[in-house]
Amino acid sequence: MIDFLQLALAWVAAHPHWTLLVVFLCCLGESIIVLGVLIPTTLVLLATGALVGLGSLGFWPAVAGAVAGAVAGDSINFWAGRRWGSRALESHYAQRYQDAIASSRRLLENHGAKALVLARFIGLVRPFVAAIAGAYRMTVIRFLGVELFASLVWAAPIIVVGVVFGASLDIAAEVAGRLAVVLVAVMVALALLVWAVAGAVGGLGRRAESWISALLDWSHRHRRLGRLGEWLADPHQPETPALALLALALFALGWLWMWLWWGSGQAPGTLDTLAWQGAQDLRSPYVTALALGLAQFADWQVYAPVAATVLVTLLLLRRTRAAAHWLAAVAFGTALSLALYWLLDVPDPGNYHRGADAVRFGGRDLVLATVIYGFLPVLLTTQRSEAMRTLYYAVATSLIALMLGADVYRGAVWVSTGLFSVVFGALWVVLLGVGYRRHGAEIIPAREVLPLAAGVLVAAAALHGSAEMRRDLEAGADTSRALGAAAWWQRDYAGLPAYRIDATGDNKQPLSVQWRGELSRIEAALRAAGWEAPLPLSWESALRWLAVDAPIAGLPVLPQVHAGAHQALVLRKTLGHDEQWLIRLWFSGAYAGGTPVWTGTLTRQTSRGALRLVRFPQAEASYDAPLAALEGGVPGFQGRLASHRGRDPGDGDWSGRVWLLRGG
DSSP: OHHHHHHHHHHHHHOHHHHHHHHHHHHHHHHSTTGGGGOOHHHHHHHHHHHHHTTSSOHHHHHHHHHHHHHHHHHHHHHHHHHHGGGGGSSTTGGGGHHHHHHHHHHHHHHTTHHHHHHTTSTTHHHHHHHHHHHTTOOHHHHHHHHHHHHHHHHHHHHHHHHHHHHHHHHHHHHOHHHHHHHHHHHHHHHHHHHHHHHHHHHHHHHHHHHHHHHHHHHHHSTTTTHHHHHHHOTTSOSHHHHHHHHHHHHHHHHHHHIIIIITOOOOOHHHHHHHHHHHHTOOHHHHHHHHHHHGGGSHHHHHHHHHHHHHHHHHTTOHHHHHHHHHHHHHHHHHHHHHHHHOOOOOHHHHHTTOOOOOOTTHHHHHHHHHHHHHHHHHTTTOOHHHHHHHHHHHHHHHHHHHHHHHHTTSSOHHHHHHHHHHHHHHHHHHHHHHHHSOOOOOOHHHHHHHHHHHHHHHHHHOOOHHHHHHHHOOOOOOEEEOHHHHHHTGGGGSOSBOOOBTTBOOSBOOEEEESOHHHHHHHHHHTTOBOOOOOOHHHHGGGGOTTOOGGGSOOOOOEETTEEOSEEEEEEEETTEEEEEEEEEEEEEETTEEEEEEEEEEEEEEEETTTEEEEEEOSOOSGGGGGGTTOBTTEEEEEEEOTTOOTTOSSOOSEEEEEEEO
């Protein structure tokens, strides 16, 4: 996964013209009437800015490509308006956007040419304003001048945001390559998810009535089985029988699917295996801590207080129908998830790889959490605007997706089991939501429910700690081994890792230091030789990265990860305004003559900036020159340079030389 990302960045750096062509075409396509709603150009521009921040693209070429595409697309609309006048806005496809066309007319009539600038930030009206400007016979020179300015003030800030994000990824890569990949995956996935939710909400809103009418027509033609449709969709029919029967049918289909998938005791499929291995490749203390926090939202100790709080609030507000449907959502959801739990034996990844196969269905809590977090927006968005519904559903969907990702990462569920749990819970939310909306849905004041529910959610998550995740965060097999002191000094040092272990298949900085001794004594000796502790990283000290002229000694140093653990010691020695040496030590897991052996990196760091927005220390990719930092000796320790046979033959940045130090 990380190799693929690095190859992609290398390809972009080698072929920037193709990337700029994609940016141009996306910005052009977004400006075209009808076609524009299908292209997530904002996401494309953010990704382009991230590539700029990572050094794979130039800033001004990226801005130029985006502006050129936006101007070209709006020029096509402008030309169509001048060529066909109002007929261009009366086509078959444009008839679906009469509200946007009317808003565009008002915007242009009220603001004149400034409407072209405003339209760049108002979504659906963007292409229509340009077409109407052409129909109103705005001069070409005036249109192009305003359009150039509008496209620039629209595209440049979005790309700058992406630049900052890309620079932060570069910083994250200094901490751990895994974390950078997780940040990219989460940001892109959530952006696509929100975009999909917005499209789904708009599409369902326009088509719901026609679908309901078709369901009722079908029900009238099939008087027996069709009664379910009438009970569910007809406001004059009781909905409870239909919901009960549909819940049983949903459970039966879900159980059958999972039994066919797991009931015969078969091994996990390719998708499950790849997802599990990918999660193992991405493990790091930071990601595990993040998963720890997110996974708590899917624990009953968190979602149960939220469910109880919402129920009590609805009863106090005298929204009895909403309270009854909320109780049905939770009660039926609990019954369905418990039934799956007791009737299915599905080993989670952790137990499966330990050989335990007789365990219960691991997606129980994920089903119920999906029901609770998914049905709350249904209640709160009754008779709300499309924008408000989109916001509520996007937040709920993002939370559910993050919980699913956290459970897959920590090995609580296979990806197929987790997806099944979420889809299973979402289907129950849809069925119950249709019944509620068609049978006297009540308007609920969100300001009376949401702040209290959100407060309980945060408080419950803060108070509750997942014992399983804590064990996962703190666990680690005892891999310590004993070496002879003389044997380590002469030859066994070569049996310790040659590179910092950060991501599978990708060697990071070489471990060019091996040090036998107590850590406190090592630190005291280095300080006596002129080394000092760097500025620790905190929210306050991180602001120093914005001081683009600050000396490197005044910038906080990022922690690093080796084999899933943070460094035990980090010290620096200043060489100049923009240069320093940095030594980091980790416990190697080995004892030589009963004394611990520490492995570490010795690097030269320079301060690096991105568009003069941020400036942070980063290690140079040359690892032989920094070895001179220890040539003068360290008080109380004997040292010698040796050659590590574990060096990658293709590594042109390191000769394989490593410092061995031991107490004198």
